[in-house]
Amino acid sequence: MSSKNDKLANSRPSVESSPLEQGSTSRVVRTRFAPSPTGMLHIGGLRTTLFSWLWARKNGGEFILRLEDTDQERVVEGAREQIMDSIAWLGMNWDFGPDKPSPEFGSCVQSERKDDYIKFIQPLLDSGVAYHDWTSTDDLAAMREQAQAEKRPFVFRKSMATLEGPEGGSVIRIAIPDDLTISWDDAVRGTQEWSGKDIGDFVAIKSDGYPTYQFANVVDDHLMGITDVIRADEWLSSTPKHLYLFDQLGWQRPTYVHVPPILGPDGKKKLSKRDGAKNAADYAEEGYLPDAVINFLALLGWNPGTEQEVFTREQLIEAFDISKIQKSGARFDPVKLDWMNGMHIRALSAASRYEHSSEWWPEAATSYDDSYRQSVLELVHERLKKWSELPMLSSFFFEKPEPLGQDKIVKETKFMPEEQGQLISDTLKLLQDSDFSEEDLEKRLYGYAKDNDLKVGKYFMLIRLVVTGSTFSPGLFETLHVIGKDEVLARLAR
RNA sequence: GGCCCCAUCGUCUAACGGUUAGGACGCCAGAUUCUCAAUCUGGAAAUCCGGGUUCAAUUCCCGGUGGGGUCACCA
Numbered sequence: 001m002s003s004k005n006d007k008l009a010n011s012r013p014s015v016e017s018s019p020l021e022q023g024s025t026s027r028v029v030r031t032r033f034a035p036s037p038t039g040m041l042h043i044g045g046l047r048t049t050l051f052s053w054l055w056a057r058k059n060g061g062e063f064i065l066r067l068e069d070t071d072q073e074r075v076v077e078g079a080r081e082q083i084m085d086s087i088a089w090l091g092m093n094w095d096f097g098p099d100k101p102s103p104e105f106g107s108c109v110q111s112e113r114k115d116d117y118i119k120f121i122q123p124l125l126d127s128g129v130a131y132h133d134w135t136s137t138d139d140l141a142a143m144r145e146q147a148q149a150e151k152r153p154f155v156f157r158k159s160m161a162t163l164e165g166p167e168g169g170s171v172i173r174i175a176i177p178d179d180l181t182i183s184w185d186d187a188v189r190g191t192q193e194w195s196g197k198d199i200g201d202f203v204a205i206k207s208d209g210y211p212t213y214q215f216a217n218v219v220d221d222h223l224m225g226i227t228d229v230i231r232a233d234e235w236l237s238s239t240p241k242h243l244y245l246f247d248q249l250g251w252q253r254p255t256y257v258h259v260p261p262i263l264g265p266d267g268k269k270k271l272s273k274r275d276g277a278k279n280a281a282d283y284a285e286e287g288y289l290p291d292a293v294i295n296f297l298a299l300l301g302w303n304p305g306t307e308q309e310v311f312t313r314e315q316l317i318e319a320f321d322i323s324k325i326q327k328s329g330a331r332f333d334p335v336k337l338d339w340m341n342g343m344h345i346r347a348l349s350a351a352s353r354y355e356h357s358s359e360w361w362p363e364a365a366t367s368y369d370d371s372y373r374q375s376v377l378e379l380v381h382e383r384l385k386k387w388s389e390l391p392m393l394s395s396f397f398f399e400k401p402e403p404l405g406q407d408k409i410v411k412e413t414k415f416m417p418e419e420q421g422q423l424i425s426d427t428l429k430l431l432q433d434s435d436f437s438e439e440d441l442e443k444r445l446y447g448y449a450k451d452n453d454l455k456v457g458k459y460f461m462l463i464r465l466v467v468t469g470s471t472f473s474p475g476l477f478e479t480l481h482v483i484g485k486d487e488v489l490a491r492l493a494r
Numbered sequence: 495g496g497c498c499c500c501a502u503c504g505u506c507u508a509a510c511g512g513u514u515a516g517g518a519c520g521c522c523a524g525a526u527u528c529u530c531a532a533u534c535u536g537g538a539a540a541u542c543c544g545g546g547u548u549c550a551a552u553u554c555c556c557g558g559u560g561g562g563g564u565c566a567c568c569a
Contacts, residue, residue, distance in 0.1 A: 036569050071568055137567065144566080151495035153565050171567050189499070198497045198565080206567040213569045237498060237564040260500080261562075267505085268561060296506095299518090303507055307517045326507080328500050329562070336506070336519040346532075382532040393530095412529095445528085460528035472530030 029061030031228050033087070034217070036068040037079035040279040041086045043332060044232065044262040044271055047297045051259055052230040053092040054298070054320040064224055065097035067109045068217070070210045086280030090290045091313065096224075105223045110216050117211035117219050120249060121172055121204060129248050130204060131158055133173050134165030156200040172205040174215075174245065182240040187228070187257040188325045194240040202241055214238060218245040221254055230257040230322070233329075257322050260301050261329040271332055287360060287387025288337070292344035296337045301326045310343050338385040345384050350374065353381060362391035364398035372397075375482045379474040397483060400491060401469020412471060413462045423454075423462060428492045436485040441477040467491050 031052040035041055041049075056063035065087065069075050080098060087094070096102040098109050107113055124130035139162075147154035158175050180196025204215035211219070221229060221242075236258045246253045264271045283293050295311050303326070304311075304319040311319065345353065354374045365373055380393045395401075406417045415423065430448055434440050449459045460476050467488055473479050480488050 034569090038569075068569065074568065133567095135567095140566080147565090148495085153496040155496090155565080173567095192498080194498080200565070203567050208567075210567090212567070217569090232563095233499075234563055235569095258499090263562090270562080299506065301506090305508080307508080309506095309518050330507090331505060333505050333519070339519055342532090380531090383530065449528090455528095457528055464529065470530090474530085476528055 027225060027227050029056055029059035029227050030064065030225050031056045031061065031230055032064040032066050032221070032224065032226050034066040034068050034220075034231075035083055036071070036074070036213075037083060038071075038074045038076050039079055041083045042271065042279050043297070046086065046090065046280060046293075047262060047300060048230060048232055048259055049087055049092055050090070050294060050297050051257070051302070051320075051322070051325070052228075053094075054317055055228060055230060055257075055322055056095075057317045058320050061227070062095040063092070064102075064108060064226070065094040066220060066224070067098050067111075068213060069109060069111045070206075070213065070216050072111065072208075072210070082279065082281070089280050089284055090294055092294075102224070105225075110220065111210075113216075113220070114210065116223065117205065117216055118209070120219050121211075121215070124174065124204075124248060125172065127248075128175070130172050130174050131161065131201075132163065132165075132170040133158075133201075133203075134162040134170045135160070136162075153198065154200065155198070156202075158201060161201075169207055171203045171207050173201040174204050174241070174248075175201050176241075176244065180244070182243050184239065184243055184253070184256060186236070186239075187255055187322050188260075188327060189236065189258055192236070192239070199240055199244075204245075214241050215245065218242050218249075218251075222246070222249070222251045226254050228255045228257055228322070230259060233258050233261050257325070260326055262300060263329045263331045265331070267331045270329075285388075287389070288341050289344045289356065292341040293337070295344065296340045300330045300332065310340070310347070312347075342385045345381055345387075350378055353377060357387060357390060360387040360390040362395045362398060364395065368398060372482075379478055379482060383474075396468040396470060396473070397479075400494075401467075403494060404465055404469055409462065409465055412465060413458045415458065415462055420462065423459065424466060424492055426452075427463060428489060431485070431489060431492075434485070436481055436488075438477040438481045441480050445476070463492075466494075 033045075033049040033052045035045060053063045055061075065084070067080060067083075069080075084098065094100070096108050098107075101107045121130055125132075140156075143156075143160065144154045156173070158173075161173070176196045176199045178197045180199075181193060182196070183191065183193040186192050202214050203212050205211055220226075239256055239258075243253060261270045263269065280293070284290075291313055294313060294316065298311065298316050298320070299309065302320070302324055304321075305324055306319075308315075308319075345356075348356065354370075354377055357373075357377055361373060365376075376394050376397045380390070383393055384390060406420060409420055410416065413420075426448065427445075430444050431441070434444055445460070445463070446456065448454075449456045461471070464473055464476055464479075465471065467483065468479065483491075
């Protein structure tokens with residue numbers, strides 16, 4: 001057939017023209033993320049959101065959050081809020097969303113836009129592109145099963161349909177011509193071409209009157225003026241359906257950008273709940289910084305073409321380019337995320353680092369003032385990978401540690417119990433009239449070790465163990481200085 | 495099974511057809527040092543296989559293998 005369709009397909013920008021320019025030359029860039037509120041938004045969805053958001057921000061365009069809830073039965077309570085909270089936590093602001101309708105196109109919730117879809121199906125029905133079908137779901141299932149058994153793909157055609165039935169009980173399908181050829185330039189996959197004979201006549205309007213994703217998606221992308229459809233790879237094979245609809249409705253096609261999947265630990269299947277696929281809330285709870293998560297996610301399936309790894313949010317927006325999105329799937333590496341988060345914690349100014357730390361302090365820290373806590377933070381932050389580690393690394397600044405058994409000290413320092421007692425009481429005397437500046441502590445402690453011919457490492461470890469209860473801590477003088485004279489002497493005297 | 499997509503160190507990735515195949519995480523070693531970190535330096539570590547094109551292939555083509563996606567009144 002259809003020279004008409006071929007022409008439409010061919011009227012698209014040629015292969016030579018960059019797909020990047022298709023969306024951005026004529027119209028202001030508009031992207032959207034369109035999840036269905038059926039559950040948690042996990043890491044893969046978050047990354048897709050990120051790419052959409054970055055691309056809009058980079059181009060001074062708009063980013064829309066649209067809820068695809070046309071399957072009312074699958075809508076999960078709370079999912080909508082969870083999705084919005086996750087995206088907001090990562091600092092990806094939307095220009096229009098479920099909570100922010102547009103004066104131009106209205107609601108961003110599909111169930112509230114039902115009338116729009118019905119409106120556009122009529123011309124398709126009139127032109128014979130769409131038709132009513134009364135085939136029962138049971139019959140459909142049987143047909144599918146048979147196709148399966150015969151090891152052939154299930155491709156529904158009008159000839160298989162039940163064309164008569166009671167008013168209102170039908171679905172509306174889009175008829176796909178066998179000789180249709182649909183081609184397009186995917187911004188990451190390159191030129192794609194599909195044959196109509198591999199595409200079944202798909203349902204556009206369900207028998208309950210709601211549109212399917214396939215239809216609502218196209219209508220909304222058009223009505224909302226979406227220029228770049230950035231979505232997961234799994235949609236690649238339904239793109240021809242969407243394109244056919246754009247063409248038949250006489251609408252301008254957006255640029256399609258199919259991003260690769262994020263893989264689970266085995267490097268094969270997509271990351272799933274079973275792998276502990278997380279949502280943004282989980283990362284918030286473990287004490288990751290939104291900027292670090294964004295930085296990490298951006299580098300999963302995209303790279304700037306330079307050797308830079310650590311980016312601020314602004315640098316990411318500046319550097320991001322959909323032409324550098326990877327084709328193949330990427331594995332999620334939590335170890336690198338930890339490193340990345342540590343880098344971001346260290347990149348913060350002392351003041352904003354302290355601000356970020358606020359809810360992570362151990363219980364005992366509440367009775368201490370800001371300036372004390374801030375000094376502690378500056379001492380321990382280089383050892384932090386995530387905020388949840390703060391209590392473990394800082395507790396001895398706020399409360400006396402559990403006294404260590406002498407055996408433990410012997411094991412760590414090789415000082416016999418008698419020696420321990422002697423050294424500690426000497427140290428107690430030594431520090432009695434110290435001003436407890438780092439310099440003075442250093443002078444006295446080193447001096448004592450030297451005068452008594454002690455291994456500095458062993459001696460310092462002894463003091464550390466007694467004062468902090470831990471085999472590791474920030475530098476000994478800094479630690480003693482911050483804890484303060486009274487408390488240090490009290491701990492030594494125990 | 496049909497159709498489609500993908501393939502560089504363990505992982506994330508770079509490389510106009512000509513590079514000692516680069517960087518990062520992790521790992522190992524060293525430096526620093528009172529411990530642990532942080533930091534710096536060095537090291538081990540990769541082009542899935544087979545053909546073809548070419549003076550030259552990680553790069554282009556074909557085939558294989560492996561992995562993934564999709565074939566719903568779900569998105």
